[in-house]
Amino acid sequence: MTAPTPLSSLSSALADVVARTAPAVVSVHSHRSRATGFVWKDGLIVTADEALADEGEVEIGLPDGSRAAATIAGRDHTTDIALLRAEIATAPLKLTATVPPLGALAIVVATSRETPSAALGMVSASGSGWRSLRGGEIDARIELDVRLRESQQGGVALDASGEAFGMAVLGPRRVLVIPTATIERVAAQLEVRGRIARGYLGLGLQPVRLDDGVGAMVMNVDKAGPSAAAGIRQGDVIVAVNDQKLSGVRALSRTLGPSSVGAVVDVAARRGGEPVSFKVTVGERPEA
Incomplete structure (x- = not known):
């Protein structure tokens, strides 16, 4: 039996990380738009607001190929966070508040053409909080050197140990991560009020x-x-x-x-x- 090489060990570790996360990642179908989301709490899915259509019905595509109707519980254009409700039994994903350092490996687990997908990259920027062009308060600036399709927006960003540290979205010129602290703060208000007070x-x-x-x-x-x-x-x-x-x-x-x-x-x-x-x-x- 051939002994594992460092590269094959890394490959197996990355595949294991993706396999553990993929069951909580769903596809989001709204009008003509396709995106990704993840189960944040029981029956509640976080997705990228930018990728969510402004009208029409919303459906969730589950990893087993089934679909479920969803409603918009709330959305915040300024932080690019939307919250959906759906009657699904999928276990929620645990998020970590840790912000990965510059140069760390990062994996985005998402969906593409309604099937699970993964992309490997590097943290190309890691810094303090900032304001979006729409005035939203983002708790940390995290940029990834990775290529994503439109349908992969809303995917989960993982560090090399498999900890989920945020949601990957497409910025004007780069892939950004909306960090856990922002997701927890905004999604909690959307769950209760359906909107963010301004x-x-x-x-x-x-x-x-x-x-x-x-x-x-x-x-x-x-x-x-x-x-x-x-x-x-x-x-x-x-x-x-x-x-x-x-x-x-x-x-x-x-x-x-x-x-x-x-x-x-x-x-x-x-x-x-x-x-x-x-x-x-x-x-x-x-x-x-």
Whole structure:
């Protein structure tokens, strides 16, 4: 009998890691879109929001070839996390909060053409938390040097020991991993509320250039919103929030995350060229 080589031992170990994870990985069918998901809790599947259609029925494809109807329990565009409900008996996948180091091997277990798939790569970036272009708070920046198809979005990212550390998604130019900490935080809120609370000022803003920096002109005010209650009017120009000079409208919007709801902020503005100030209690953004 031929003795195992280091390469054959590695190959067997990787195959074993994939085999242990694959039973909790499912395909997600929505309208004309195909993606991957994994069982997060009993009857609850996490998948990539970007790959989930905005309308039509949703089905889950199980590893044994069967299918089950699913409903959308909630979705968060800013973190690319969606939560589905389905009556399935598949055991949940255990996630680890450990963030893999730069250069570590990573395996993505997903589905392709409704069958299990796997891809091997390397952690090409591993760093601190960041904000997505849509303003979502991602707890760690993890990038993978691996190629994935559209249908593999929502697959599980594993380290070399088989620990699942997040969900693989397609970024603008690279494969990103939404880490466990973000999944646990967002999915838990989606399970209970079906949505993620976002801060709301009740203002329509337009960036303007000022002699001493950047401002945001109030173009419209929600009469039932928190800014109207504080006395802010159309035509006011906001120049600072909590004594921090405004760097732009987008930067202001990004401060209105879930933790901002209920906070009182000091808003400095100009009205007819004269300074005015307001205390605004951040509300919760109404559902679209």
